[in-house]
Amino acid sequence: MPVAFIRLLPTSILLSVPMAHAATIAMQPHQDDAYRIAAIVRQMDQPLARADGLPRTTLSSDGSWSVELGGQFLEGQRGPQIPAELDARLQAIRLEVMLQRERQGAPAQALEFRFDGHSLEAHYPERPRPATRVATEVTDVFVSASHGYYLHGKLGWQLQRPLSNGMVEDLVTPRFADRLVAALQGDGYQVALSRSRQLVLHPVAGQPWWQMAARYNAQALYPARPDIWQSYADRDTPLREYNDDIRTRPLMANEIGAGALVHLHTNAAASAAATGAMGFHQPGRGEDQRLGHVLLCAMRDAIQALPQYHDYRVRVQPMGGNYGENRLALAPSILLELGFHTNPQDAAALQDPVFQEAVAQGLRQGYAEFRLGAGAEGEPVCQ
Numbered sequence: 001m002p003v004a005f006i007r008l009l010p011t012s013i014l015l016s017v018p019m020a021h022a023a024t025i026a027m028q029p030h031q032d033d034a035y036r037i038a039a040i041v042r043q044m045d046q047p048l049a050r051a052d053g054l055p056r057t058t059l060s061s062d063g064s065w066s067v068e069l070g071g072q073f074l075e076g077q078r079g080p081q082i083p084a085e086l087d088a089r090l091q092a093i094r095l096e097v098m099l100q101r102e103r104q105g106a107p108a109q110a111l112e113f114r115f116d117g118h119s120l121e122a123h124y125p126e127r128p129r130p131a132t133r134v135a136t137e138v139t140d141v142f143v144s145a146s147h148g149y150y151l152h153g154k155l156g157w158q159l160q161r162p163l164s165n166g167m168v169e170d171l172v173t174p175r176f177a178d179r180l181v182a183a184l185q186g187d188g189y190q191v192a193l194s195r196s197r198q199l200v201l202h203p204v205a206g207q208p209w210w211q212m213a214a215r216y217n218a219q220a221l222y223p224a225r226p227d228i229w230q231s232y233a234d235r236d237t238p239l240r241e242y243n244d245d246i247r248t249r250p251l252m253a254n255e256i257g258a259g260a261l262v263h264l265h266t267n268a269a270a271s272a273a274a275t276g277a278m279g280f281h282q283p284g285r286g287e288d289q290r291l292g293h294v295l296l297c298a299m300r301d302a303i304q305a306l307p308q309y310h311d312y313r314v315r316v317q318p319m320g321g322n323y324g325e326n327r328l329a330l331a332p333s334i335l336l337e338l339g340f341h342t343n344p345q346d347a348a349a350l351q352d353p354v355f356q357e358a359v360a361q362g363l364r365q366g367y368a369e370f371r372l373g374a375g376a377e378g379e380p381v382c383q
Contacts, residue, residue, distance in 0.1 A: 030089060030092075033089070033092070033093055035054070036054070036055050036069070036093060037093055037096050037097055037100070039054040039055050039057075040055055040057050040065075040067055040093075040097050040111075041097055041100045041101065041104075043055075043056075043057035044057055044059075044065060044097075044101065044106070044109075045104065045106075055067050055068055055069050055070075056068040063109055063110075064109060064110035064111070064112060064320075065109055065110065065111050065112065066112050066114055067111060067112065067113050067114065068114045068115075068116075068117070069113055069114065069115055070115060070116060071115050071116035071123075073115055074086070074115055074123055078123075079124065079233060079234055080124060080125050080126050080233050081124055081126045081232060081233055081234075081243075081247075082120060082121070082124045082126070082322075082324065082327075083234075083237075083239070083243060084239070084242060084243045084246040084247075084324055085239060085242070085243075086120075087246075087322060087323055087324055090113055090120070090322065091280075091321055091322075091323065093113075094111050094113075094319075094321060095267070095269060096269065096270060097111060098111070098319070099269060099271070099274050108315065108317060108319060110283070110319060110320045111319075111320075112283065112320070113322075120322055121327075128327070128328050128329075128330065130330075131254040131255050131257070131330060132255065133255055133256075133257060134222050134225060134228075134255045134256060135255070135256045135257060137190065137257070138190065138257040138259065139190050139191065139192045139253075139256045139257055139258045139259065140184070140189040140190045140191065140258075140259050140260070141184055141189055141190075141191050141192075141258065141259065141260050141261075141262060141367065142191075142192050142193075142194065142249075142252070142253035142256070142258035142260070142261045142262070142331075143177050143180055143181055143184075143191060143192070143193050143194070143262050143264065144177075144193075144194035144195075144214065144249045144253075144261065144262070144263040144264065144325065145173040145174045145176065145177035145193070145194065145195050145264050146160075146161075146169055146170060146173040146263070146264060146265045146266070147159070147160035147161055147169060147170040147173075147213060147245070148160065148170050148195055148211055148212050148213035148214065148216075148245070149170070149202075149205055149207050149211055149212050149213055149216075150213045150215065150241045150242050150244075150245050151205070151241045152238050152239070152241075152242070153237065153238030153239070153240060153241075154238045155238070157205045157206075157207065159171075160213070160242065160245075161266075161268075161341075164268070164341045164342055164347065165341060165342070165343070165344050165347035165348075166347060166351070167266075167341055167347050167350060167351055169265065169266040169341055170211065170213075171211060172266060172341075172350055172351060173264045173265060173266065173338075174195065174197070174210055175353075175356050176264045176338065176356050176359055176360065177193060177195070177264055178197070179356050179357055179359070179360035180262070180264070180359075180360040180363055180364070181193060182360070183360045183361055183363070183364035184364055184367065186364075187364060187368065189367075192253075192256055192258065193217075194214035194217065194218075194248070194249045194252060194253075195210065195212065195213065195214050195217050196209040196210060196212060196216075196217040196220070197209075197210050198210060202216065213241075213245040213248075214245055214248045214249050214252065215229045215230075215241060215244045215245040215248045216229075218248045218251075218252045222252075222255075225255070227251075228248060228251045228252055228255060229244060229248045229251075229252075230244050231244060231247050231248070231251060232244045232247060246324045246325060247324055247328060249261075249263065249325050250324070250325055250326070250327075250328035250329040250330075250333065251328060253329060253330075253331065253333075254328075254329065254330045254331075258329075258331050259331055259332075260291060260331055260332050260333070260334075260367070260370070261325070261326075261329050261331060261332070261333035261334070262295070262333075262334060262336065262363065262367075263323075263325045263326075263333070263334065263335040263336065264336055264338060265335060265336065265337050265338065266337065266338055266339055266340070266341040266346075266350055267337035267338075267339065267340045267341065267342070268340065268341060268342045269340055269342050269343075271342075272342055272343055272344065273343065274340045274342065274343060275313055275339070275340055275343045275345065275346050276312065276313030276314060276315060276339065276340070276346070277296070277299065277300075277303075277312075277313065277314045277315065277336065277337060277338050277339055278296075278314075278315040278318070278319065278336075278337050279292040279293075279295070279296050279315075279318035279319070279334050279335065279336045279337065280292075280318055280319055280320070280321030280323060280326070280334070280335045280337070281318045281319075281320060281321070281326060281333070281334055281335075282320070282321075282322070282323070282326040282327050282329075282333065283320035283321075283322065284320075285326075285332070286378075287332040288326065288332045288333055288334060289318055290332070290370070290374075290375045290376065291332040291333075291334050291370055292318030292334035292336075293316060293317060293318060293375055293380070293381055294366050294367075294369050294370045294374045294375050294381050295334060295336065295362075295363055295366035295367065295370065296314055296315070296316045296317075296318060296336070296366070297316050297366065297381045297382035298362045298363065298365040298366030298369060299314060299336075299358075299359055299362035299363055299366060300314035300316055300362070300382070301362060301365075301382075302358045302359070302361050302362030302365065303355065303358045303359065303362060305358070306354065306355070306358055308354075309349065309355060309358070312339075312349065316380075316381075316382050316383070317380075318334060321335070323335050336363075338350060338359060369381070
């Protein structure tokens, strides 16, 4: 079975981080979303508060919140597929609401966005397609190390996330992926990576292969399957290959028969005070939620066992979040935000090999427990 080339990166490679470019896709709310966030938080605190033109927020019987953003929110982003940049914008709103509620001492609660009364998926006709398999062997775990260089339709080759506190997410998450792959393989699992680990230069971008986005790795591995690595329908947008890349990760995992998907990211917030790890699963998918909870519990134990990280925050209950990486996956899939690169202390931890190894060992233990059925009855594995 063809799989991504797995090779541990020399430590020195990540010591020099290139400056990010103007076209990086930053996970920050749009400026005109600030009033929406304020209105949502205010209504969650005072449920009767209402104002014309603002999002309408309703508490559901199951304790989740429904937020009506209106159909006009989607104007200019219509088509058969949900744009990745729309996912990012909605997630930035969700995250900022969650962080503000945390500062108020409120418990974490699911936040579902509606648009003229309908879910996001209802406005886009695409449905996950069945896999046809490019491989005969089954992969136990598909590990995706966030982003990487992509070709912007106007500005050329760009990283997807900005330089922040001495690091770029795209170039740090591969270190976590390397360690996780080694840990899982040590337990005898079959593991595949979304991104290449080769150190040679990509022949077109001129960047090392290990810095390239998953889209280009899949293209090299499966040149006859553009439905995996060039699946975004709008080929006119400059962000077409950015969207291709987000979609490539689950589509590639589907085709190689992955039993679980683990997406490794670092987080960003408007405030540098935001800190800690969290996870996001596709709403309504119980096994995805269980996978996330079990992994986060074990990861917290491994991190906090280190004296220097004994108080590192890990939110052990994953939240619902509508990400393409999870939405298009056929197997249980979890997106893990390992820390905030916008927080100086988190950023230092994210670049620390000791912290990286603790994360990998925690996830290794968590995956073993998931396979053994931990949390299968719906009972919390940890608090």
